[in-house]
Amino acid sequence: MKEYRNYFFKKLGWFAVTLVAAFILNFILPRLMPADPVAAIVARMAQGQTDATGVQAIYEQYIELFATDKPMVEQFVIYVQNVLRGDFGYSIAEYPRTVNDVIRSSIGWTIALQFPAIIVGWVLGNTLGALAAYLKGNFDRLLMPLSIFLSNIPAFGMAIIMLVIFAVELKWFPVSGGYGYDMIPNNSPEFVWSVIVHYQLPFWSIVLITIGGQAIGMRSMAIYELNADYVKYARFLGIKDRKIIQYVFRNAMLPQITGLALSIGTMVGGALFAEIIFSYPGIGTTLLTASLGGDYPLISASTLIITIMTLIAVFALEILYGFIDPRVKAAQAE
């Protein structure tokens, strides 16, 4: 267990460092840009205002509000203090709601949608890929082109196509939202049913785009393992096929878990677009309204939250990986 503890603390340290770096990037990137974000916001706020002193007053008010006249280090300290207190300021597009309030109302939807969808897509994709490698023949010949095709449709394209087929043409599912527009969130069975019905299309569109790439990866991993020497040796020893397959898929699985940890950022990005197309009330849609409304504080907070969620997912996967892969223990014991 000592080896595992070392591994855990090493990963935890890496997680903390990445978190801090992501945090700094989130703060510093917009400020490195040539354009003045405050000027952009003021230009939007002062649309139609002809009075130059009025515009100037708004500008100065915002400069003070965002404290962009202070040195960068001091700004950063203020920012850190505010974020630690959980204060992200006011949303511009949805004033007078605070950014906190907007994020709090959308983060639950995003977690409830993306987390299960990515897991289900990953499991289904891997199962199909492993089956294709093991069964070969027609199953493989059918599944592989389909997977290649699926993995080449961009996330937003898949969402739009599913929207048109299942919501607009067949009318099986509603076209947008997280629940009926005429409902107030409560615990009644009607509301729960409405949430379930609205959940299906965004969920399955994320699952479908996840399946393709995973199936392809798992298939080639499993084929590689099936041809490995230890499989032949095990066959010579007369070990049962079932037992061998267990070994094979466990070995083929490990790179897939690493792959999931490495590509979860991309997947989350794709899933955000599924939310946007279906106007699902999660962070993706919040990002869209924020970007269309020039809502700087909201964009900054949403991107930070998404980054943190991704980092936590990667961290959790690496911890899990340490449990599954015996080589991790061996490496730490050296």
Added chain:
Amino acid sequence: MKHLLGQIFRSGKFLFGFVIFMIIMLTVLIYPLLVEYPPLKTISRGTFLPPGIYVNVYDSMTFSESYTLILDNAATKRIASKLNAEDRQAMKEWLVIGAELPEDEIDVDDTAKLIDLWTTNFDPTVRLPGMTNADRNYYIRLTASLDGLLATEGATVAVANEDTGVLEEKYVIDQTTYVNVGEVPNVRVLPLGTDNFGRDVLTELIKAISVSLTIGFVAGTVATTIGLILGLVSGYIGGIVDDLIMFITNLFTVIPSIILLILISFSIGQEKRGAFTIAVVIGFTSWVWTARAVRAQVISLRNRDHVNLSKLSGHSIIHILAMDILPYIASYVVMALILQISSGILAEAGLSILGLGPRTTEVPTLGLMLNWALIYQAPLLGKWWAYFPVILIIALIAFSMNLMNTGLDQVFNPALRD
């Protein structure tokens, strides 16, 4: 080199992808030579005109010779276009409930009788139970369209006299009058209709493909260059430089690149976001995978004998990297470039959907076209021509590039061959 190219083009996957890509490329190159419409010109009043051939009615009346064709089913077709099976059924339903006629007396296939029954019995003021306003308007529209449906005479075109304002008969158009489309001076073919701004979708799409491919190419080149240099330096020099570069690379691997893109594009501001700027920004956020892979390969190469020999001969690091290591990973870099181009196109599309793409006035891109179609709710309105061709093209470009990549992979890595 010749042998290698021969091998590459013998790979079925590569060839298939290459052909798809070349078809797209050639269309993009040849179409503007044949059709010289400006891609962003608004040509229609009203939005989302459906695909088809648009014939100028005025010209076909006045400037063209008219022909008489006696076709048997002309009248049937004319009636069917105004009164389809659904309309007939709806009329029957109304007559049964609203006018309380016995159901078996109404024959929906006997047009003359049906219209007769309808004109005598239909009353727009009657409200049936469960009828919405939309239903009511539908029946009123239907009634209006029935007017003159069974007429057999032609129509007369009259022109107002310039001096007196009195209408004077100018042409009589019989029901058997035809014009030859080839003789009408103003015919515009809109194979994909028009978009929400009333622009020709096909012309716009072709231009958008070329701009998007350029964006992808610039983004891919920037990303591959950065990734290659960082990977080479990190893998070959090792030590603290390697640690530092790997730290940055790992950092950018876990932070979703779309997040960085959103932050940067938003901060650049609408005014300064040109297609080229966006391409460079995309390149700067998507080099991590190339850097990782190049580093891994360089590490396996750096202790080979020929590299050591080069080192002993006193060659500089740059010389060693360029002459002794780069040739071994060149094939990989080409494959990475292909993937980067296709993911650059996807990234632009994603950014544009968020409204953070290139500014909208100068050039169309695939992403901007999707963005416009989504903002104007084309998917919900059933205007497939505004969004489906765009998605199809994006998927085809990604598909062809992936196929080429897989094909190259099999040529360069014999272990992967089936």
